[in-house]
Amino acid sequence: MAATKIIDAPRNGHEMAPLNTRARGDGTHGVTIVLTAPQRNSVQSVDIPGEPDRAAWSGKMQFFLSIIGYSVGLGNIWRFPYLCQQNGGGAFLIPFMIMLILEGIPLFLIELGMGQRMRLGALGVWNTIHPWLGGIGISSCIVTLFVALYYNVIITWVFYYLFNSFRYPLPWSTCPTNSSGFELEECAKSSETTYFWYRTTLDAAPSMDEPGGLKWWIVLCLLLSWTIVFFIVMKGIQSSGKVVYFTSLFPYIVLTIFFIRGITLRGAGAGLMHMYTPKVEKLLEPTVWLDAATQVFYSFGLAFGSLIAFGSYNTPKNNCVRDVLLVSVCNAVTAIYASVVIFAILGFKATVNVDRCVASNTDILVKNALLPFKNATSEDYDSAMLKINGTEFAALHLSECSLSKELDNAAEGTGLAFIVFTQAIVELPGAPFWAVLFFTMLLSLGLGSQIGILEGMLCTLFDIDIIKRVKKQHVTGVVCLFCFIVGFIFCTGAGEYWLKMFDSFAGTIGLVVVALMEMIAVIFIYGHERFTEDIYQMTGYRPGLYWQMTWRYIGPVIMVCILVSSIVFMVIRNPTYGAWNAEKGMVEQKDYPNWVMGIALSMILAGVLPMPIVFLMRSFQCLKVDLDIHQGSIRRNETTASTKEMIDNDDDNLSPDMPPQDLLAATRFTIGDFEVSCLFTYPQKNLSSKTHAPPTIC
Numbered sequence: 001m002a003a004t005k006i007i008d009a010p011r012n013g014h015e016m017a018p019l020n021t022r023a024r025g026d027g028t029h030g031v032t033i034v035l036t037a038p039q040r041n042s043v044q045s046v047d048i049p050g051e052p053d054r055a056a057w058s059g060k061m062q063f064f065l066s067i068i069g070y071s072v073g074l075g076n077i078w079r080f081p082y083l084c085q086q087n088g089g090g091a092f093l094i095p096f097m098i099m100l101i102l103e104g105i106p107l108f109l110i111e112l113g114m115g116q117r118m119r120l121g122a123l124g125v126w127n128t129i130h131p132w133l134g135g136i137g138i139s140s141c142i143v144t145l146f147v148a149l150y151y152n153v154i155i156t157w158v159f160y161y162l163f164n165s166f167r168y169p170l171p172w173s174t175c176p177t178n179s180s181g182f183e184l185e186e187c188a189k190s191s192e193t194t195y196f197w198y199r200t201t202l203d204a205a206p207s208m209d210e211p212g213g214l215k216w217w218i219v220l221c222l223l224l225s226w227t228i229v230f231f232i233v234m235k236g237i238q239s240s241g242k243v244v245y246f247t248s249l250f251p252y253i254v255l256t257i258f259f260i261r262g263i264t265l266r267g268a269g270a271g272l273m274h275m276y277t278p279k280v281e282k283l284l285e286p287t288v289w290l291d292a293a294t295q296v297f298y299s300f301g302l303a304f305g306s307l308i309a310f311g312s313y314n315t316p317k318n319n320c321v322r323d324v325l326l327v328s329v330c331n332a333v334t335a336i337y338a339s340v341v342i343f344a345i346l347g348f349k350a351t352v353n354v355d356r357c358v359a360s361n362t363d364i365l366v367k368n369a370l371l372p373f374k375n376a377t378s379e380d381y382d383s384a385m386l387k388i389n390g391t392e393f394a395a396l397h398l399s400e401c402s403l404s405k406e407l408d409n410a411a412e413g414t415g416l417a418f419i420v421f422t423q424a425i426v427e428l429p430g431a432p433f434w435a436v437l438f439f440t441m442l443l444s445l446g447l448g449s450q451i452g453i454l455e456g457m458l459c460t461l462f463d464i465d466i467i468k469r470v471k472k473q474h475v476t477g478v479v480c481l482f483c484f485i486v487g488f489i490f491c492t493g494a495g496e497y498w499l500k501m502f503d504s505f506a507g508t509i510g511l512v513v514v515a516l517m518e519m520i521a522v523i524f525i526y527g528h529e530r531f532t533e534d535i536y537q538m539t540g541y542r543p544g545l546y547w548q549m550t551w552r553y554i555g556p557v558i559m560v561c562i563l564v565s566s567i568v569f570m571v572i573r574n575p576t577y578g579a580w581n582a583e584k585g586m587v588e589q590k591d592y593p594n595w596v597m598g599i600a601l602s603m604i605l606a607g608v609l610p611m612p613i614v615f616l617m618r619s620f621q622c623l624k625v626d627l628d629i630h631q632g633s634i635r636r637n638e639t640t641a642s643t644k645e646m647i648d649n650d651d652d653n654l655s656p657d658m659p660p661q662d663l664l665a666a667t668r669f670t671i672g673d674f675e676v677s678c679l680f681t682y683p684q685k686n687l688s689s690k691t692h693a694p695p696t697i698c
Contacts, residue, residue, distance in 0.1 A: 062241045067327050069248035070452025072334045078416040081339040088282030095292035103558045104296040106550035109324045115311025117534045121459035122305030129526045135614030140305040140514050143607040144457040146506035150499045153490040155446040156221040165435035172196035173426045189585025193423045204580035205493030212493030219491045230480040233454050234473045240451045247448035254441035262344030271347015274407040303515040306456030319539045349424035350406035357401035497577045505600040510607025516559040523551045
């Protein structure tokens with residue numbers, strides 16, 4: 001019986017081209033394959049690719065807390081308040097919320113939705129969309145590695161401060177003295193908290209060219225940090241999922257305690273008024289909008305691959321749209337809430353400093369008979385100060401006591417956490433208790449983000465088949481050990497300078513490029529209509545005009561603006577770092593050495609070049625497409641018993657005594673969104689000759 005071509009199946013124009021043009025000799029071919037798109041008239045018909053035995057969250061709360069712990073990080077505590085203060089106070093909330101809606105939320109849904117749809121890590125997702133896009137996953141993994149290297153160093157410093165917080169009095173509350181009983185000159189010229197940070201903690205070197213040796217106390221704390229991180233993530237979400245209940249919830253408890261204490265302190269209202277008084281004219285400055293867009297981008301932890309990994313552990317029917325909206329609101333509210341707490345306490349610190357300044361000026365005025373006694377009223381003090389001209393002011397060594405000036409001296413990053421806020425803690429009654437609370441909060445925030453960063457990187461690695469065969473504990477151990485050894489550069493006297501260099505170069509341009517390519521890949525290559533359908537199949541909600549406009553037009557434009565402006569500012573503004581000058585007791589700006597800039601440029605290229613390299617190698621077929629990586633793209637759904645021998649090339653096992661009739665068998669594959677239905681027809685005469693023709697029509 002001649003082979004029969006399947007012509008009854010509905011054709012949609014997706015028939016594949018012939019793979020082999022050799023006929024069987026009777027004018028017919030051995031197989032016909034028809035691609036039919038799956039019926040999607042209901043949300044129940046979605047077929048989810050990926051690993052069927054993939055790890056999954058134990059519950060909705062575990063997933064939500066993991067996302068919160070990852071997204072709400074140290075930047076919400078020490079970056080957002082500073083941006084509010086510098087960019088128009090309360091007016092900064094306007095561009096921040098606009099960028100959150102137009103940039104953050106749409107890209108957030110792309111990453112979380114694609115992870116949930118494909119059930120794969122970053123490398124597997126982009127290989128599944130198209131093998132030429134595999135470089136996106138590699139770039140994301142490399143940039144994530146750079147960030148993980150220095151992010152854990154911050155946790156190291158937090159550990160050091162936490163251990164010292166159990167001492168009474170706090171070691172940064174007073175300046176150390178020499179053998180003569182006088183304060184050390186370096187501390188006297190700066191401040192107690194500044195000296196403890198740069199000299200006691202870091203033992204800061206004068207420049208990156210003179211790093212000094214390793215600081216053993218920092219090395220031990222770094223070892224502790226990586227050891228704890230290893231035990232948290234060594235089993236994936238089975239181990240880290242239990243820790244997030246602490247790392248995600250504890251910071252809110254501490255913030256609430258500080259909020260209650262902060263608003264009762266003298267000067268808290270002044271700090272809040274200074275921060276949130278809107279300066280609308282600032283909105284006309286383009287840099288304000290750029291800062292808002294950049295803050296939204298980094299506060300969500302986009303482009304690290306972590307959100308894709310977290311989404312891949314969800315059930316196929318999880319409502320990821322609702323998750324995105326809830327996490328986005330929670331992230332924004334946390335940033336504003338933390339700003340209120342920070343500036344309430346900084347307002348108290350500024351008030352205390354002004355009181356000290358007034359007391360010092362009062363002593364000088366009394367000694368020079370310009371005030372009758374020390375207990376003079378504030379009106380008498382103000383009146384006496386008004387009578388003093390500029391020359392007398394300088395001759396008497398008086399100081400300007402201004403609350404607004406004190407509040408303007410806010411800082412960001414490590415300066416806020418380890419210098420400014422620690423000084424405020426010293427002024428609180430029971431200072432060690434508040435120090436322990438504060439640094440435990442920073443520790444939980446840092447660990448929550450570090451868990452997410454490493455989970456994204458490890459999930460990407462486990463998309464590679466050869467690594468998947470190794471136990472996750474072993475791979476995690478090797479990664480943590482490697483990061484610990486490389487982290488020695490942060491344990492020298494130039495450790496903080498290296499960290500700021502990594503922060504400025506390793507995780508900026510690379511992440512923005514990855515995020516831009518993600519949007520292009522999903523919306524313009526995978527297809528926005530197809531992605532919209534995926535969201536509908538998973539959630540029952542079909543994204544409307546807002547999502548389409550932000551995905552296709554507004555989001556990419558914002559990402560391009562961030563990328564271009566970052567490159568322009570990097571070129572125009574000569575990159576510098578703040579080096580500690582022990583003789584002057586202050587930080588001085590210095591240019592990066594040429595060899596350091598070479599390392600910085602290498603890190604940028606390492607995070608960007610994998611995308612064009614993989615694209616070129618695969619487009620010119622220099623690199624074999626490994627189906628073990630993008631295993632979500634082609635998957636066998638079902639095969640009849642008689643076909644298994646044919647597909648497995650076990651034709652020798654077929655009995656020659658079979659009836660003299662054609663053998664019929666069928667199989668069905670999934671390729672992307674299409675099902676491949678195959679009908680094999682083998683004449684009995686070909687079976688006996690063992691030289692039957694291979695399939696010829698696809």
